[in-house]
Amino acid sequence: MGGALVLAVTGGGGPSMAAPTGPTYTLMQMNLCLSGFARCYGKVAYPSGVNDAVARIRSERPDAVTLNEACHRDAARIARGTGYHLRFSTVTVSRKALRCVRPGGRGAYGDAVLTRTAVERVDSHDFAAQSGMEWRRWLCVATRAGVDVCTAHLATRAAANDAQCAELAAILERRSTMRTVIFGGDVNRSSRCAPARAWSRSDSSADQAPGLQSIYGNGALGAPSARVVPASHTDHDVLLVRARLTTPTSRP
Numbered sequence: 706m707g708g709a710l711v712l713a714v715t716g717g718g719g720p721s722m723a724a725p726t727g728p729t730y731t732l733m734q735m736n737l738c739l740s741g742f743a744r745c746y747g748k749v750a751y752p753s754g755v756n757d758a759v760a761r762i763r764s765e766r767p768d769a770v771t772l773n774e775a776c777h778r779d780a781a782r783i784a785r786g787t788g789y790h791l792r793f794s795t796v797t798v799s800r801k802a803l804r805c806v807r808p809g810g811r812g813a814y815g816d817a818v819l820t821r822t823a824v825e826r827v828d829s830h831d832f833a834a835q836s837g838m839e840w841r842r843w844l845c846v847a848t849r850a851g852v853d854v855c856t857a858h859l860a861t862r863a864a865a866n867d868a869q870c871a872e873l874a875a876i877l878e879r880r881s882t883m884r885t886v887i888f889g890g891d892v893n894r895s896s897r898c899a900p901a902r903a904w905s906r907s908d909s910s911a912d913q914a915p916g917l918q919s920i921y922g923n924g925a926l927g928a929p930s931a932r933v934v935p936a937s938h939t940d941h942d943v944l945l946v947r948a949r950l951t952t953p954t955s956r957p
Contacts, residue, residue, distance in 0.1 A: 728950040730852060730926055731767040734889035734908075734918050736941040739776045740814045741806035745940035751807070754938035755779050759786040761934070761943060762819070769848075770819040771856035771889035776805035777812030780819070789819035794829040794844035796858075803839075816842065816858055816890075822850040834868030836860050841869060843876060845886075851925075851952065853880050855888040859898070870898035877903065877921065885924030885952070891941065892919050904948075906931040911942035918944045925952040 737754055738745040748754075762770055762783065770789065772780060777793050784791035795802050795813040805811040826847040831840050837860070845855040855877065859869045870892065878900035880886045892898050899905045899921035909916040911933045918941060922929060926948040934943040 729947050730850075730887065730950045731765070731769075731945065731947040732854070732887050732889050732920055732922075733762065733765060733767040733770045734856075734891075734920055734944040734946075735761075735770065735936070736773040736858070736891045736918065736939060737779075738774050738939045738941075739779055739805060739811070740774060740803065741808075741811075742803075743774070746807065748940060749938050752779075755782060757936070757938045758783050762787045762789070765945065766821075767945065768821050768850070769852075769854040769887070769889075771854065772817040772819070773856065773858040773891045774814070775817050776814055779805070779811055780817040781812075784819055787819070789821060790824050791817060791819050792824055792827050792844065792846045793817045794842050796842055797840045798838045800840075816844050816856050818844055818846045818854050818856055820846060820848050820850075820854055822848045824848055832857075832859075832869045832872055834860075834865050834872070836862040836865035841865075843873060845876070845880060847884065851885060853884045853886045855880070855886065856890045857888075857892070858890060859892045859894070861893050866893055870894065870896075873898045874900050877923075881923050885922075885926055887920065887922040887926060887948070889918075889920045889944070889946075891917055893917050897921075904929050906944070906946050908933045908942055908944040911944075913939075914941050917941070920944060920946040922946070922948050925950055927951060
């Protein structure tokens with residue numbers, strides 16, 4: 706999977722390593738700033754940010770994509786434009802779904818996972834610790850490829866972020882006892898939220914908000930190679946990680 710993709714290496718979150726050879730699995734992590742409420746939304750130049758995401762996925766053809774600060778209908782548009790399977794998790798504000806604005810009609814705000822292979826199962830729940838009106842969630846999908854793909858966008862306040870980070874590490878550790886797991890997300894911190902046995906790569910070399918996005922992996926995924934790609938229509942650059950896949954996987 707993704708065997709034709711060759712990535713330049715950055716040192717984000719760990720030592721530089723040569724790009725893996727043989728079967729691989731590639732994850733693309735993007736924070737798209739699509740709600741219409743955040744200060745970064747001016748850079749989106751809607752719908753340019755959505756079109757840019759489609760173009761990047763078509764160009765790189767990763768095995769999975771994790772999206773933060775997305776809108777349901779925009780994520781569905783990205784999935785249709787790339788041929789990926791979509792699962793979406795709605796983030797609530799004051800216990801109600803937040804609807805994206807400027808323009809409206811784009812559905813609820815939240816996080817998403819897109820996969821090239823079919824999805825077999827979905828799990829998504831609020832974190833136990835929260836701060837402010839926006840309740841953060843985690844989302845994991847089990848794919849037919851035998852890889853679980855997870856995402857989350859953690860709180861910005863330190864106390865809630867620390868608690869969510871610890872909970873996320875426990876969730877990923879629990880899932881990794883049964884399946885190969887890869888996580889991509891904006892964790893709003895430079896330190897790890899990965900289980901002890903997982904590898905970690907971050908966008909520490911990014912020009913925008915460096916070090917806040919991370920990708921973690923374990924199980925059949927090893928020898929990760931990372932690349933940060935500049936992005937014009939959001940306030941985070943794109944993080945790509947390709948890892949060697951040591952067990953056979955199926956295709957859609």
